[in-house]
Amino acid sequence: MGFHETQFLAEMAIPLVLLVLIGTPVVRRALRTANRTGDTGARRRMLVGSAKAALCGFIPPVVWLSWNSTTTFWDTYRYGAPTQFPVWQIVACGVTLGLLGVYLNLKVVKNGFDIALYSLMMGTGFALAFSLGLRASVASQDGIGTVLAFVGIGLAAFVFSKVIQKICALVIWVRDRRARLNR
Template sequence: MAVDFSWSQFLWIVFVFVGVPSTFWALVLWAIFSKRRETAGTGPLGLWATGSTAAASGFVACAGWLSWSADQRGEFRGPGLPAPNAFPSWQVAACGATVVLLCLLAAHLSRWPKTGGHVAALGLTAGFSTAFCIEASTDVTGQSGVGVILCMLGWGFSLTLLILIRNAVVGRKQPAREP
């Protein structure tokens, strides 16, 4: 059962399910990476710009891929509210591939090679989950709120793992510095 979209409900859900966990994770990243002496790379984006770009990209990826649906019979639905709740597997795979590529791109554009990657992962997770909150704000059952939590956890862990692998690969390619 869906109800009309409510800005106050949307903002509350974003605050509780996206804002609070993202702020906590940003503080953890700050605590970890503020002690390191990372040298700046060649990317044009600072940490705030990296996170903001990634958040906007995550929102657009979710809204762009998951606000419409095409079924096996060729029928098209959307975009609009309520959002579709059934998607062909190719559409979900394309959405996931888009998010992964956008995360790697945002990490690559960051001036800070390692920290910027983690900020990109956090920003993309927050942006994607914020778009998920649009549907959650129209759901009276609360099940969409659980979906937002699972979205935050799933993308958060997956993109962080992706960035850890990326940082390990990039770290191997850089020449060793002499003391």
């Protein structure tokens, strides 16, 4: 079981191609809206936010799913990621993804286009980390797994972001209502 360069490049290309196909219309529409509203910092905000979102999707699986009790991080580097994990490790990866999603929503997201773009970037980051773990295998299902990781994390991040957005709007509404009643 060694390193297969062509499969590794193909696995890495899958989430990037999906990102370009899905993300390009989102970015173009967001930039048109930003130009119409006079938002001069939209390009920079989207670039920096996209990088942060991709890192937020990439870091948790690298930290939590690149080792287990029988495989060290360096074994993963040489032979690929392990396939068996204790439940706590998977839960820790999910909790870390959730916490990083909360960070993105509270500190980086400014509008609905940001939610869509950053969800795509989180899915891309996770799928890239997933494909790095597959780099030493030759199973034909690896490409399907990469696509499912991209779609699953991207959709989960989108739904999670919308829920956080609604909770924040509710908190602001309650705060404003209390302020009006206390006058």
